[in-house]
Amino acid sequence: MIEFYKTFGTMTKKIDKPEKGCWISAIAPTQEECDYLIQEIGVLPEFVKASLDEEESSHIDHDEDEGQTLVIVDYPNADEDENTDENTLLYTTLPLGVIIMKGCIVTISLYDNLNIEDMAKGRIKGMNTDLKTRFLLLLLLKISQRFLIYLRQIDRVSSRTERNLHQSMKNKELIQMLGLEKSLVYFSTSLKSDEVTLNKIMRGKLIKLYEEDQDILEDVMIEIHQAIEMCNIYSGILSGTMDAFASVISNNLNIVMKVLTVITIVMAIPNIIFSFYGMNVEGLPIPQWWFPTLVAIIACVIATFIFKKKDMFH
Template sequence: MLEFYKTNEQGVTARIESPEPGCWVNAIAPTYEERNYLIEKIGVLPEFVKSSLDEEESAHIDYDDDVDQTLVIFDYPNMNEEEDPINRPQKEKELTLQYMTLPLGVVILKGYIVTISLYENNNVNDLASGRVKGLDTKLKTRFLLLLLLRISQRYLIYLRQIDRLSSRTEKKLYQTPDNKELIDMLGLEKSLVYFSTSLKSDELTLSKIMRGRQIKLYEDDEDLLEDVMIEIKQAVEMCSIYSGILSSTMDTFANVISNNLNFIMQILTVITIVMAIPNMIFGFYGMNVKDLLFPFAWFPLLLAVIACVCAIFIFKKKDMFH
């Protein structure tokens, strides 16, 4: 899908039918024909299109001197709408949640700024719907920084959601340590690993942008760039803290489950020993042996009861039932 947007003289960004100089071209999961259109009509380098549509591509900056084009790949957090823990119905909240990160390519070239992504995402939708103030498609550097600021803010939103979900799941684990809650915790832990990896590469990419070598920086955009860097660093710190808390929580519950298993095995061992005593006595009296002491049915029964009571008393005194 290809969409074209341009900011008019009143400062309103609206959709247009065909590309014009100073417009924004938004490509979402472009088809083969749309990719050729980006390459032949808009002038985007083929390798830039290919890199932007590679799901495994990490955040980086690439610059081509020959055609004066700059590619910025930035990882953004993603979560499907049907898996949203806030907007979903209560019945669907039993599904396992997992966040991930996906690459978003921004190509800055003469006359246009182009965003290329494999999937539709809220960050681009916010810019297209006019929810971001100060957006101007003719100011390419500011456009890029506003998009990166939106992505960094989305990281913080999802990190707070992960923190709330982990706290909620932890409370459930205190009541009933089921596999479902443990799987949910594992999914959140994996999400934090994805976030941590992507945030580090995003931070490195921002550091390269701040040098101003590949992307021209203006004085009016310095504060905006600092805001983006602050948000990313805060997200990195929050991700590190939440990851440590979640990891220690998982280790704690693993130890609790192990202790509970040891207690159950201890109880079963005690029960096995106590039940083995009557079998030994009845087995001895059941053998064909002469001159046994009190060869009557009531004696081995009484002896077994007394032996079992003594064994239970000894185990109780050694605190084997707690």
Template sequence: MLSFYKTVNNRIQQIPQAEDGCWISAISPTEEEVAFLVGDLGVDQEFVRAALDEEETSRIEKEEEQTLVIVDYPTQQTETENTILYSTMPMGIIITEKMVITVCLRENPVISEMANGLVKNVQTHLKTRFLLTCLLRIAVRYLQYLKQIDKISHYVEQQLHKSMRNKELIQLLGLEKSLVYFSTSLKSNEMTLEKVMRGRIIKLYEEDEDLLEDVLIEIRQAIEMCNIYSSILSGTMDAFASIISNNLNIVMKVLTCITIVMAVPTIVSSFYGMNVPNIPFPNFWFPIAVSIVLMLIVTVILIKKDMFH
């Protein structure tokens, strides 16, 4: 789907067709729409194809008068009930002489916020500033999702304190995996931003330097938060794994003690069940009494040894 936007009186508005100084949003474009971008607007076909590759990593590339910036933006998805996983997807920002084109495989909140006018100071004719504004929104989105991950992990930990279930452990494992995705993508985005900061590929203006520094600060803060949360979550997983293993050992110990106590009547009954003459007190009540006494003795010994805890 292709949508065309342009800043008019400091407000972004949707326009019917492409024109100079506009922003074109291409979300999961069809072959006809890709042909329009390449044939009618002269966009490099390799740039468009690269932006639509789900496995593409963050990078910056320039070809003649066109520049491609690919960044990873965060996404969230609900796999099962009460189970949320986070991952990243690539988004391409193509800067030409006359316009800016964003290309992505699916609709994302960053593009939606900018298209709906929820982001201030979006200037489609100022291509460098538009790029930096987009990168800043992506960095802010990372921080929002990281805070959500922290809240979810805290809630799951509270549930695990009440009962050890596989569901909560799988949720923690999914969050740990999400943090790995975030960490990898954020580091790639940071390297791309550092290349932008050098000003060799994209021309930087003085009024854009503060915005670029803000983007870098947000990205580095997100990287730091991601590393901290990942360390905490990894330690939590190890701790709960030890707790589960310890609980299993306690259960096995208790069951073993019960088995030992229950084995006493079997041993006594085995002696009196033998077809041997001259067994003392060959009465029905005697082996039962002996079994009860021995069971009590064994139970007291095991309790004193603290074997039932």
């Protein structure tokens, strides 16, 4: 789907066809739409291909001959993990391509995302499609803020899952914790790549920076650094929590095995006594049914008392 937007005064409106100073938004474009971007708009084929590569990492590329600059940035995405039976929430990152061209700016993404939606609906203060550098920086600021929002969500989900684990050691909670730990790894990797891309933008060699945009760029860097720090903190906490619960589960298993072993020993005592009286052995005292039964009961009580005194049932 390809849509065209242009800022008129303080309002960003959808237009029918591309104009000078417009923003072209391509979300999950078909092959025909990709051909349109290449042939009609003039976007370089390699830039379109890179923007639609799900494994593409954040970077910046420039073509001097065509006067086009490609900025690939990773943005966070929340979805359910379909690879598990528990449908646990999994946070991932996906690439978003921003191509700065002469006369317009183009964004290409594989899927719908809230960042493009906010830009299209005019929810971003100070957005202007004529100012391509500011448009890029505002988009990067929105993405960095989205990282912070999702990191706080991960922290809340982690705390809630930890409380559930205190009550019952179920696979669902453990799988959710593993999913959150995986999500933090994705976030950490993408945030570091985005930081490298931002540092290249700050040098001003590939993208022209204006004095009025410096504050926005500094805000983006602050948000990215804060997100990286939060990601490292949450990752450390979650890793420690997982290790602690692994030890608790292992300890609980040892306790269960100890109790079962003690019960087996106690139950084995009557079997030993009755085995003697069940064999053809002469000279056993009082070969009546009640005597071995009484001996077995007394022996079981003594063994239970000894194990109880040594706290072997806990």
